[in-house]
Amino acid sequence: xxxxxxxxxxxxxxxxxxxxxxxxxxxxxxxxxxxxxxxxxxxxxxxxxxxxxxxxxxxxxxxxxxxxxxxxxxxxxxxxxxxxxxxxxxxxxxxxxxxxxxxxxxxxxxxxxxxxxxxxxxxxxxxxxxxxxxxxxxxxxxxxxxxxxxxxxxxxxxxxxxxxxxxxxxxxxxxxxxxxxxxxxxxxxxxxxxxxxxxxxxxxxxxxxxxxxxxxxxxxxxxxxxxxxxxxxxxxxxxxxxxxxxxxxxxxxxxxxxxxxxxxxxxxxxxxxxxxxxxxxxxxxxxxxxxxxxxxxxxxxxxxxxxxxxxxxxxxxxxxxxxxxxxxxxxxxxxxxxxxxxxxxxxxxxxxxxxxxxxxxxxxxxxxxxxxxxxxxxxxxxxxxxxxxxxxxxxxxxxxxxxxxxxxxxxxxxxxxxxxxxxxxxxxxxx
Amino acid sequence: xxxxxxxxxxxxxxxxxxxxxxxxxxxxxxxxxxxxxxxxxxxxxxxxxxxxxxxxxxxxxxxxxxxxxxxxxxxxxxxxxxxxxxxxxxxxxxxxxxxxxxxxxxxxxxxxxxxxxxxxxxxxxxxxxxxxxxxxxxxxxxxxxxxxxxxxxxxxxxxxxxxxxxxxxxxxxxxxxxxxxxxxxxxxxxxxxxxxxxxxxxxxxxxxxxxxxxxxxxxxxxxxxxxxxxxxxxxxxxxxxxxxxxxxxxxxxxxxxxxxxxxxxxxx
Numbered sequence: 034x035x036x037x038x039x040x041x042x043x044x045x046x047x048x049x050x051x052x053x054x055x056x057x058x059x060x061x062x063x064x065x066x067x068x069x070x071x072x073x074x075x076x077x078x079x080x081x082x083x084x085x086x087x088x089x090x091x092x093x094x095x096x097x098x099x100x101x102x103x104x105x106x107x108x109x110x111x112x113x114x115x116x117x118x119x120x121x122x123x124x125x126x127x128x129x130x131x132x133x134x135x136x137x138x139x140x141x142x143x144x145x146x147x148x149x150x151x152x153x154x155x156x157x158x159x160x161x162x163x164x165x166x167x168x169x170x171x172x173x174x175x176x177x178x179x180x181x182x183x184x185x186x187x188x189x190x191x192x193x194x195x196x197x198x199x200x201x202x203x204x205x206x207x208x209x210x211x212x213x214x215x216x217x218x219x220x221x222x223x224x225x226x227x228x229x230x231x232x233x234x235x236x237x238x239x240x241x242x243x244x245x246x247x248x249x250x251x252x253x254x255x256x257x258x259x260x261x262x263x264x265x266x267x268x269x270x271x272x273x274x275x276x277x278x279x280x281x282x283x284x285x286x287x288x289x290x291x292x293x294x295x296x297x298x299x300x301x302x303x304x305x306x307x308x309x310x311x312x313x314x315x316x317x318x319x320x321x322x323x324x325x326x327x328x329x330x331x332x333x334x335x336x337x338x339x340x341x342x343x344x345x346x347x348x349x350x351x352x353x354x355x356x357x358x359x360x361x362x363x364x365x366x367x368x369x370x371x372x373x374x375x376x377x378x379x380x381x382x383x384x385x386x387x388x389x390x391x392x393x394x395x396x397x398x399x400x401x402x403x404x405x406x407x408x409x410x411x412x413x414x415x416x417x418x419x420x421x422x423x424x425x426x427x428x429x430x431x432x433x434x435x436x437x438x439x440x441x442x443x444x445x446x447x448x449x450x451x452x453x454x455x456x457x458x459x460x461x462x463x464x
Numbered sequence: 465x466x467x468x469x470x471x472x473x474x475x476x477x478x479x480x481x482x483x484x485x486x487x488x489x490x491x492x493x494x495x496x497x498x499x500x501x502x503x504x505x506x507x508x509x510x511x512x513x514x515x516x517x518x519x520x521x522x523x524x525x526x527x528x529x530x531x532x533x534x535x536x537x538x539x540x541x542x543x544x545x546x547x548x549x550x551x552x553x554x555x556x557x558x559x560x561x562x563x564x565x566x567x568x569x570x571x572x573x574x575x576x577x578x579x580x581x582x583x584x585x586x587x588x589x590x591x592x593x594x595x596x597x598x599x600x601x602x603x604x605x606x607x608x609x610x611x612x613x614x615x616x617x618x619x620x621x622x623x624x625x626x627x628x629x630x631x632x633x634x635x636x637x638x639x640x641x642x643x644x645x646x647x648x649x650x651x652x653x654x655x656x657x658x659x660x661x662x663x664x665x666x667x668x669x670x671x672x673x674x675x676x677x678x679x680x681x682x683x684x685x686x687x688x689x690x691x692x693x694x695x696x697x698x699x700x701x702x703x704x705x706x707x708x709x710x711x712x713x714x715x716x717x718x719x720x721x722x723x724x725x726x727x728x729x730x731x732x
Contacts, residue, residue, distance in 0.1 A: 041573045045559070052561040052602070253557035259523045260556065261574045262547035262622075429525060430479070 038263035042271030064287035069294030090116040091171030101153040136171035214311035223395040227388035235361035237283025242337035247350030280330030321394035328411040335418030364388030380406040468496035469657040476528030491681035504672030505661040512681040513661040550619035553630035560604035575622035665701040684708040
């Protein structure tokens, strides 16, 4: 292999790629803008929806309201976001709740046997539709109003009986978040960055992998390339490095954009909502993330190029390379368990291991033997893909694009030769 | 032929096809080409012209026989063969997102033209083909005539001694086809070895110094136009072609009867 040729071919690939709108949009603009903007839109939207829900009236029917608790009744009647409806039977009310015409039914009843020592005591049953957000919210509102009232009422009753609040209260639960703002920031970064990085590296590789294989065939430039004096190995190496480069660029740009936007957009929004986050990264997290991005890009590039090289057109290439893209979603399966760190088993699962390794690094956890295992697993996958690519390129009809079928058909007929079809003449070797 | 730039001996290409079984696309052909000569391969569609030329260009690997270009064997030294060769066909398109200038520079470099002389070479090609006006425009924005000029220029960007044109005028309008024929003539005058495949008889008559008639993967006859006329008694190449093809249909031994060359012979 001639590295000067590889460099010339590589520059040609990159130059063409960055003039192609689809590649620029998918590999540069989307990583930089899409996810930060999406996060901002989502968060703002959630706040907006939450605000709307807060302002929405809860339509409530009260049954058998206790007459000896006028303060509670006044509170319910005068609460801005509670609308008391005319009394109807419990069955009718439940029917209206199911139809969405009513949000909650509040039934007051005398206390059970254990509670009747206290005069005017009562119990409350709230019926609502848990499947409807507005109904759930109505239930929560009524419960909060009744709870508050009950606390005040019990306090006043206890005072009348000469019992001090401290004597009456047996224990109290007090919660305190001991996480620092930095740790809260790391939690959020560790949840988002690994997922985005993996997805973006895969997305970054996706279009170039198809463009450099099926795209060449569709444009009829493949045969032109086959006539240049560079070796086939140089041609394939240049293409592979180009696809991986774009994947790495997409990943790094996205992580940078997400990191900056979390600080500049999300932190102020979260602060408004009462949560304090500070976004910083441990110094060693950066090289770990870069190594992870490179390893992932090498893997995605090789796997996608193998599959896409069977396609005759860009559209076919997209369909054929898509299974590898789905692999990028694997970390989402583990993404929900934020307290988990890299284990020997997770380190053996390609793609998911890289995501977990990045999360650990963001949280300042560096399990070096497991990081090494992760990288070895990913590089073994890359080596397997390259070996497979080498085998595939031995077949002339595939190299020239005259093989009509997908990788799976090829594997069945040529690599495993299961159906015993004659394939003599197909394997001509790379000239 | 002692000074042959291209030597083809018993070249074969067979492959397995699901519907047709074992296919002999090229079935043992022989010919030589010398510098300053336009050698024509004349045959109908599917005769084996493109497969033959692709083997010479090392795009396909022969399953039998041998071929060498500029002294380099197509199997043993494929990169050296491609360095000595410019290949042009209807399926060798240009990169749409490169400019004409970038295209020429890329093909000169990747085909090992001396790096310090690439810029000079590119400028001379731009002058020669009159493409200065749109040399900095992306290929995708150009008309088919403009693209054709750049395509020819990229074929000779590294100044190879051998050029292969595989049906280069297919799909071109009259003016573009004439321009192509003019360039091929010029290249011959510069001493290049040109192999030109076509199924257009008038084109072969006009351009080729020697013509090989190829049919079903075999060369039926090879010689100058006059030699073909003498051998068949026909004047027009179209009639000559029909004569040879009809002779093969008449029964075995047709190739021998019309004087097809043996391995290593030119047929003259």
